[in-house]
Amino acid sequence: KTEKTHMEKVPRVGVAVFVLRGKTVLLGIRRNSIGDSTYALPGGHLEFGESFEECGARELKEETGLDIEKIEFLTVTNKVFKESPKPAHYVTIFLRAALSDPLQDFQNLEPDKCLGLGWYDWDNLPKPLFWPLEEMVQIGFNPFPSQTD
Ligand SMILES: CC(C)CCOP(=O)(O)OP(=O)(O)O
Ligand SMILES: [Mg+2]
Ligand SMILES: [Mg+2]
Numbered sequence: 001k002t003e004k005t006h007m008e009k010v011p012r013v014g015v016a017v018f019v020l021r022g023k024t025v026l027l028g029i030r031r032n033s034i035g036d037s038t039y040a041l042p043g044g045h046l047e048f049g050e051s052f053e054e055c056g057a058r059e060l061k062e063e064t065g066l067d068i069e070k071i072e073f074l075t076v077t078n079k080v081f082k083e084s085p086k087p088a089h090y091v092t093i094f095l096r097a098a099l100s101d102p103l104q105d106f107q108n109l110e111p112d113k114c115l116g117l118g119w120y121d122w123d124n125l126p127k128p129l130f131w132p133l134e135e136m137v138q139i140g141f142n143p144f145p146s147q148t149d
């Protein structure tokens with residue numbers, strides 16, 4: 001009886017961070033990983049024992065050097081993305097972060113994973129967007145604080 005060995009496919013948890021400046025949002029062009037050459041929010045995989053907020057702050061610091069003073073939960077999605085080279089199942093936590101210094105500039109600290117960062121008008125986003133962000137845009141998600149926030 002031949003043992004059927006197969007890669008165990010498990011859902012993974014990603015944390016994506018909205019950093020807003022006026023009506024613009026910070027996006028980077030992903031490279032060499034899932035979603036290659038697409039525009040994505042900074043963020044990454046939840047590591048063992050981390051809170052959502054700790055992960056968001058860590059990934060933002062690692063990838064952009066930005067320091068944040070406040071980070072809050074916005075929403076979560078759970079989706080199997082079939083279109084990626086191999087199907088990926090991600091629970092994605094979306095957070096919103098306020099910069100300690102609103103004028104602090106980002107640095108692209110992981111040029112091997114990100115072609116470049118930039119501020120993009122939410123009402124005129126570049127394409128193609130990384131699939132978790134694309135899905136949020138398609139359902140009309142609004143990441144900006146409402147007056148009551
Ligand atoms: C796919 C995504 C929702 C979660 C993983 O993000 P990522 O590839 O940016 O991960 P890292 O920043 O941790 O390398
Ligand atoms: Mg990262
Ligand atoms: Mg990342």
Ligand SMILES: [Mg+2]
Binds near residue numbers: 045
């Ligand atoms: Mg990571």
